[in-house]
Amino acid sequence: MSGSREPGSGGASVDVVVVGAGFAGLSAAERLASMGRSVLVVEGRDRVGGRSLSGEVAGVKVDLGATWVARRHTAVRDLASRVGCTTTGQFDQGRNVLWMAGRRRTYSGTIPKVSPAALVDMARMQMAVNKLVSAVDVDAAWESPKASRLDAISFGEWLDRKNALPSTRALMTVISKVQWGCTPSDVSLLHAVRYIRAAGGIDHMLDVEGGQQQDRLVxxxxxxxxxxxxxxxxxxxxxxPVRRIAQDDNGVAVHTDSGEIHARYGIVTAAPAHRAAIAFDPALPAQAEGLTRTWRMGVLSKAFAAYEVPFWRAGGLSGEAVTDTGTVFITFDVSPAHSGPGVLMAFCDPRVFDGFSPETRRDRVIQQLADLYGPQARNPIDYVDHCWGSEPFAPGGPNPAVAPYATTSYGRALTEPHGRIHWAGTETAGEWAGTMNGAVLTGQRAAERVAALLSRDVREGALR
Ligand SMILES: Cc1cc2nc3c(=O)[nH]c(=O)nc-3n(C[C@H](O)[C@H](O)[C@H](O)COP(=O)(O)OP(=O)(O)OC[C@H]3O[C@@H](n4cnc5c(N)ncnc54)[C@H](O)[C@@H]3O)c2cc1C
Structure with a gap:
């Protein structure tokens, strides 16, 4: 092992070193520890949680990153209940607000009833998406029969070819910004379809009741x-922060800013783009290296405005809004109780948000909330926001914005081990990729794979 000591010859020495203390890394460590394996998790940030981060507004704890769990997200739900965390339903009583093409209206249900033609077009495009979704293998999208064709165009080009109406396109843009942190023209159709399939289909992806936005964590x-x-x-x-990982036939040496760790195996949970910041010795094969270059992270920002009470409820509004105008493009009511404080969570487009001063960002959000919910929204009692693209370490999220050709060229490298280094993290999940649930599942799976290898090593050692 060049430039490093043998495993066990100095620094910390464990069975497995896990890189990253997000849901994948912590789940891997929890599973390994429960199997009696020694494990050390190394995290570059000064906190755990990765793309999950708590903030506070008017004394209410809010999710600046990941928020929702679906009923079917059983792995993360199990984890939550084992540590005594509880869920609460996402509030969705009342009418939703739609502000599109300069016009405000309200509607009920998941899909805005803009006009009969728009509804028909949305149904047509949803059917077309579902058809593609059913043809993609969520575990190996790059091997699906239509993979090359689907990866050769962006989601946006596909909407153009299908002559999607502007109203359908606007809603697909909202989905793209929330899921991949980019516009439809920045994401490959294959990547988009793979993620929609991983999310349980487009209806499950969009729905509150029975869907992906079903519950929040109290x-x-x-x-x-x-x-x-x-x-x-x-x-x-x-x-x-892990800067370098060297390995030989005996184990791995992980070099961090606070020392070196030696282990038999490594599990790296950093998102593909963040793997690029680690020097691997021996170097990653060309395909794995290409993955780190091309699976760039998308970017999303969130803002929360708090009021004495959720005043929009009195007006029969759910706090859910979709808009194509300005910084905020979707809102939800995340108030802790009907009696208050009332809290609106707003998803913001980083291109018209992150570059501004904190005061300007706040003004833009509050102005838009006033447009959506009326003048009472002008006077919040508190406000907080978070720009994931400006994180100093491992920036970006919620998910990679993968451009055309990158999935078919490099997707196989997502999970292919590099010698003694195994990969986990939500991007490596098949089902539920892009969610905390996917992250937990990949951490647990990687832990079991590595634990089996450790047992095999012991057996083979005993036979020698
Ligand atoms: C704004 C936003 C909203 C979201 N909403 C939802 C939602 O509602 N529901 C849902 O299920 N999911 C949501 N997600 C996605 C969810 O947060 C992720 O899928 C999940 O948290 C990923 O977990 P992970 O462990 O795979 O990766 P991460 O959380 O990214 O953890 C990886 C960790 O590795 C660390 N790391 C990276 N490189 C190194 C290095 N070189 N050395 C040491 N440490 C390193 C990082 O700092 C990070 O802590 C959202 C994400 C964002 C940003």
Whole structure:
């Protein structure tokens, strides 16, 4: 092993070192520890949770990153309940607001009833998406029969070819911004379809009741990660960015800013784009290296405005809005109780948000909330926002915005181990890729795979 000591010859020495203390890394460590394996998690940030982060507005804890769990997200739900976290239904009583093409109206249900023609077109495009979704293998999208064709164009080009009406296109743009942190023209059709399939189909992806936005965590999602990390104790090391991982036939040496760790195996949970910041010795094969270059992270920002009470409810509004005008493009009501405080969560387009001063960002959001919900929205009692693209370490999210050709060229490298280094993280999931649930499943799977290899090594050692 060039430039490093043998495993066990100095620094910390464990069975498995896990890179990243998000849901994947913590789940991997939890599973390994429960199997009696020694494990150390190294995290570059000074906190756990990764793309899950708690904030506070008017004394209410809010999710600046990941928020919702679906009923079918059983892995993350199990994890939450094991550490005593609880869910609450996403409020969706009342009419939703739609502000499109300069016109405000209200509607009920998931899909805005803009006009009969728009409804027919939306149904037509949903059917077309569903047809593509059913033809894609969620575990190996790049091997699907139509993979090359679907990866040769962007989601946006496909909408053009299908002559999608502007209203359908506007809604697909909202989906794209929320899911991949980019516009439809920046994401490959194959990648989009793979993620829609992973999310349980387009209806499950969009729905509140029975869908992906079904429940929130009362304590916030990062609290789950914090409690798991607490149980792991000194097996989690924060503020330890991994700069280099060397390996030989005996094990891996992981070089961090706060020391070197030796282990038999490594599990790296960093998103594909963030793997690029680690120097691997021996180097990653060309396909794995290409993955780190081309699976760039999308970017999304969120803002929360708090009021004495959720005043929109009195006007029969759900707090759910979709708009194509300005910075905010979708809102939800995340108030803790009917009696208040009332909290609106707004998804913001980073292109018309992140570059502004904190005051301008706030003004833009509040102005838009006033357009959507009336003058009472002008006077919040508190406000907070978070720009994921401006994170100093491992920036971006919610998910990679993968351009055409990158999935068929490099997708296979998502999960292919590099010697003693195994990969986990939500991007490596088949079903539920892009969610906390996917992250938990991949962490657990990687832990079991590596634990089996450790057992095999012991058996083979005993035979020698
Ligand atoms: C705004 C936003 C909204 C979202 N909404 C939802 C939602 O409602 N529901 C849902 O299920 N999901 C949602 N997600 C997605 C969800 O957050 C992720 O799918 C999930 O948290 C990913 O977990 P992970 O462990 O795979 O990766 P991460 O959370 O990214 O964890 C990886 C960790 O590795 C660390 N790391 C990276 N490189 C290194 C290195 N070199 N050395 C050491 N550490 C390193 C990172 O700092 C990070 O902590 C959202 C995400 C965002 C940003």
């Amino acid at each position: 304590e916030t999602t990062q609290e789950i990660a914090k409690r798991v990390a607490e149980k792991l104790g000194d097996r989690v090391r924060l503020g330890a």
